[in-house]
Amino acid sequence: MSLKGEIFHCDKNTSDISLINFLTHISHNLYNYTWCSTLCTGHIEKSLLNRGRHVIPKSDHTYTYLYISHMAALISICHNLILVFSLYTCSLLITSTTSAGGHSHDENPAIQNWLNHGGDLSNRRYANREIKINRRTVSKLSLNWEFYAGDDISATPSIYDGTLYFPSWNGEIYAVQASNGSLVWKKNLHELTGLNATGFSGFNWTVARSTPTVVDDQDLLIVGIYGPAVVIALERSTGNLIWSTLLDTHAAGVITMSGTYYNGSIYIGTSSLEETLSPEECCTFRGSLAKLDAKSGTVLWKTFMLPDNHGQLGSYSGAAIWGSSPSIDVHRKHVYIATGNVYSVPENVSQCQENQNNSTLPTHPDACVEPDNRGNSILALDLDSGDIKWNHHLGGYDVWFLECFLNTSTCPTGPNVDADFGEAPMMLKTCVNGTKRDLVVAVQKSGFAWALDRNNGTLIWSTEAGPGGVAGGGTWGAATDKKKVYTNIANSESRNFTLKPSSNITTWGGWVAMAPENGKILWSTANPSNSTSSGPVSVANGILFAGSTNPRGSIYAMNTENGKILWSYDTGASVFGGMSISDGCIYVGSGYKRQYTAGTSLFAFCVT
Structure with a gap:
């Protein structure tokens, strides 16, 4: 599996993390709207509420500051953004994600392939697409x-x-x-x-x-x-x-x-x-x-x-x-x-x-x-x-x-x-x-x-x-x-x-x-x-x-x-x-x- 398109940031202040990049990251890794919305809500609860606002950096081609005063409004925005972005980012990243041979994955991209001992090009032994197995299941x-x-x-x-x-x-x-x-x-x-x-x-x-x-x-x-x-x-x-x-x-x-x-x-x-x-x-x-x-x-x-x-x-x-x-x-x-x-x-x-x-x-x-x-x-x-x-x-x-x-x-x-x-x-x-x-x-x-x-x-x-x-x-x-x-x-x-x-x-x-x-x-x-x-x-x-x-x-x-x-x-x-x-x-x-x-x-x- 290619590691191209992998999204990674070193943010000294997590409350200023790019929302678009965050949504893209979770869409890429989870392929699941319910999980995306839950994780986004939890993420913002933990890292944004103490400041009451979220900055969308200019690097994301957006100049708008969103000022949030109530949790209900914040969650609503989070869910709406995911609904919009998940359709785009998930399809974009699934399409662009390539296999070890530089070709598309199988027809069901949510299913994990394990191509060698290490699993993929990174040798991480990490099933990054797995969603059915978790701490609850x-x-x-x-x-x-x-x-x-x-x-x-x-x-x-x-x-x-x-x-x-x-x-x-x-x-x-x-x-x-x-x-x-x-x-x-x-x-x-x-x-x-x-x-x-x-x-x-x-x-x-x-x-x-x-x-x-x-x-x-x-x-x-x-x-x-x-x-x-x-x-x-x-x-x-x-x-x-x-x-x-x-x-x-x-x-x-x-x-x-x-x-x-x-x-x-x-x-x-x-x-x-x-x-x-x-x-x-x-x-x-x-x-x-x-x-x-x-x-x-x-x-x-x-x-x-x-x-x-x-x-x-x-x-x-x-x-x-x-x-x-x-x-x-x-x-x-x-x-x-x-x-x-x-x-x-x-x-x-x-x-x-x-x-x-x-x-x-x-x-x-x-x-x-x-x-x-x-x-x-x-x-x-x-x-x-x-x-x-x-x-x-x-x-x-x-x-x-x-x-x-x-x-x-x-x-x-x-x-x-x-x-x-x-x-x-x-x-x-x-x-x-x-x-x-x-x-x-x-x-x-x-x-x-x-x-x-x-x-x-x-x-x-x-x-x-x-x-x-x-x-x-x-x-x-x-x-x-x-x-x-x-x-x-x-x-x-x-x-x-x-x-x-x-x-x-x-x-x-x-x-x-x-x-x-x-x-x-x-x-x-x-x-x-x-x-x-x-x-x-x-x-x-x-x-x-x-x-x-x-x-x-x-x-x-x-x-x-x-x-x-x-x-x-x-x-x-x-x-x-x-x-x-x-x-x-x-x-x-x-x-x-x-x-x-x-x-x-x-x-x-x-x-x-």
């Missing part, structure tokens, strides 16, 4: 249907025009009707592609684990294979194979990221499982981001995150791009990504860090992190060329592979905090000290959230949202409704996690809300099932949705104002993936037997 969510696949489903389902698309760890990919869960088609990935599993994933069958990407202006669905590192395109209506492209020839290469489609092209990163190897074999893989032509699968450019090691051990390796979906800034022509830790570094860099560790006054920032080491970084790349426009290394020196987890002497010189970015940045606008700022925000496995300026990568704020760990910290996907930034905190190492504002302590996972302008923690809620919270969060209309890895597979709906849990349900198996949201329903899979309990199904819950 969320308690009425009930099971609408269950689709049995027979194995784990850990990807957020994509949604387009009433159809869900998702893979299962059984090696199948499915299309099912959102309304009733009936099968549209299914395909076995091995039979479809002829690809054999690499074995690095621990499976002997070809699987996909990430959210399929909908190409909304073509009959295409893009799927990444979890070893080998292949991207395929299917005919969305039938599931038939259109093309297959090998993105990385490395034997341990995999695709764990969900791609993002924009203007005829797919943007997607590569990852690997090489860090699971022994020190004698590790490592040579280098993470990369690629742009592919959606029609043919031709690689248009490919940008590596580390210097060329020529396939030789003892140099830079790692910096995988493995979580979430790239976010795309159409205005700046940027694509934003974030990278994981490096697996290995050259000997001189390792020696530098050993000297640093033994120094009584270590340098800051760490002098051993060379400029072309783009591990643990947030980056902006040019959409057309793939050139790196800026990159910001965050979290310090970090060399890690499996031997470090086992605490052996073969672990490279540390620190070895394994502070991956397990998600791409999401885009949002906010006001920082009264000035509008365009930000990207991402959360690390370290537990830190980072907000950077989209223009140049300057750090705006950072916040320790919660405890970090080898499995997080934050992983797979934060969310924002532009009012707050939300993240999971897995707390995989069961550290003390101090909740706010209560100051209570949990040693389990939880969820956190932060202010977008400065990162201040507004609330944090413990996972009541006493388990990790490893999956991504999703947000819609004042409700934050999240899952738990406990054996019961609990899922939760929280009030975004205070983190209070308003609804829950036990799916019967660990929930590691996230929820997509559309037209009063949430969709979520269960099961992740690689680390937790096995599952079999995809569930649909709808308000009644």
Whole structure:
């Protein structure tokens, strides 16, 4: 979905907010006259009555001051203005709102599509069109249907025009009707592609684990294979194979990221499982981001995150791009990504860090992190060329592979905090000290959230949202409704996690809300099932949705104002993936037997 036409103001005095822009904003986001009128009335009650007048600025081509002395007159004007403007602004904005491909949405623009892991170009995991689910109705969510696949489903389902698309760890990919869960088609990935599993994933069958990407202006669905590192395109209506492209020839290469489609092209990163190897074999893989032509699968450019090691051990390796979906800034022509830790570094860099560790006054920032080491970084790349426009290394020196987890002497010189970015940045606008700022925000496995300026990568704020760990910290996907930034905190190492504002302590996972302008923690809620919270969060209309890895597979709906849990349900198996949201329903899979309990199904819950 395009973010063109998004209305945003930094008003130091909210009582002088442009009424026309306010009406346009709510018309654009709610598509519902009753809601518009109610919200407008409440807005004016709160922000205007204390002054008894409303100014319509000259920027709106109006020179009239409206002086209001009685509430009845004010509400009447509000309703009348909405009646006039909603017809115009809603139709104008609905018509002008474009999809990720630069084309119109489906025929019913009030229905939410969820086009990839992050939902749209912004990677916000925000169902901005949802009106049926709210704080009054969320308690009425009930099971609408269950689709049995027979194995784990850990990807957020994509949604387009009433159809869900998702893979299962059984090696199948499915299309099912959102309304009733009936099968549209299914395909076995091995039979479809002829690809054999690499074995690095621990499976002997070809699987996909990430959210399929909908190409909304073509009959295409893009799927990444979890070893080998292949991207395929299917005919969305039938599931038939259109093309297959090998993105990385490395034997341990995999695709764990969900791609993002924009203007005829797919943007997607590569990852690997090489860090699971022994020190004698590790490592040579280098993470990369690629742009592919959606029609043919031709690689248009490919940008590596580390210097060329020529396939030789003892140099830079790692910096995988493995979580979430790239976010795309159409205005700046940027694509934003974030990278994981490096697996290995050259000997001189390792020696530098050993000297640093033994120094009584270590340098800051760490002098051993060379400029072309783009591990643990947030980056902006040019959409057309793939050139790196800026990159910001965050979290310090970090060399890690499996031997470090086992605490052996073969672990490279540390620190070895394994502070991956397990998600791409999401885009949002906010006001920082009264000035509008365009930000990207991402959360690390370290537990830190980072907000950077989209223009140049300057750090705006950072916040320790919660405890970090080898499995997080934050992983797979934060969310924002532009009012707050939300993240999971897995707390995989069961550290003390101090909740706010209560100051209570949990040693389990939880969820956190932060202010977008400065990162201040507004609330944090413990996972009541006493388990990790490893999956991504999703947000819609004042409700934050999240899952738990406990054996019961609990899922939760929280009030975004205070983190209070308003609804829950036990799916019967660990929930590691996230929820997509559309037209009063949430969709979520269960099961992740690689680390937790096995599952079999995809569930649909709808308000009644």
